[in-house]
Amino acid sequence: MSFPRRGAAPLSVIEGLSCSIKEGEFVCFLGPSGCGKSTLLNIIAGLFNQTAGEIKVGATLGSTSHFFPALIERDAKIKWKYVSYEGTAPRMTALLGGHIDMGESNLTQADKAKGGQIKFLAIATERRHPEAPDLPTLKEVGVNVTYAVNRGVLAPKGTPEPALARLEAACEKVTKDPAFAEAMRKHGTDVQFLGRKAYAEFLQKNDVLNRDLATDLGLLKRK
DSSP: OEEEETTEEEEEOOOSOOOOOOTTOOOOOOOOTTSSHHHHHHHHTTSSOOOSOOOEEEEOTTSHHHHHHHHHHHHHTOOOEEEEOSSHHHHHHHHHTTSSSBOOOOGGGHHHHHTTSSOOOOBOSSSOOTTSTTSOBTGGGTOOOOOOOOOOOOOOTTOOHHHHHHHHHHHHHHHTOHHHHHHHHTTTOOOOOOOHHHHHHHHHHHHHHHHHHHHHTTSSOOO
């Protein structure tokens, strides 16, 4: 945080500060007079706007790895600096190497978190996940966002109704198989069956969300 001065270089008040305060947590700031305590409190209260600093977020632009942090950005009224990577592997390599500050992932990276290579900050589910019970949800830390990358089975337009009904029944049967659920768990994926009608409604709502995000991010022109 710095303040402009007439005829002189800007006055730097706070530099190199990183702070995280959990909801309900009491924190005391101690320091001599003039060290910037009041300035810091004014920044937290939103009375001052910080003049420097950035959080670099790795993402494949235009993908879910871009849209998810964009939702957080919008709800929290903050601004990321996006760094583009083509795919998860180079993005994770950049995160491990300290070239970016943040990225999105799923629970397949839990071993890296347990080993101290990365740190999970929050999960975008409605409730805490049983595979990571100590990890708070985004809503718990004050960000009203839930998000998930979904996978579904689609058929070509014009597929006969009997074939669609048979495929739907087969998919529902598979999702009830404990062995399938366990195999998906190892890939950090939760299994939730939606029939044709419910999944079509979900996709329509998701398309509206993605279109709005793409427009806000400048990837689509506003009508």
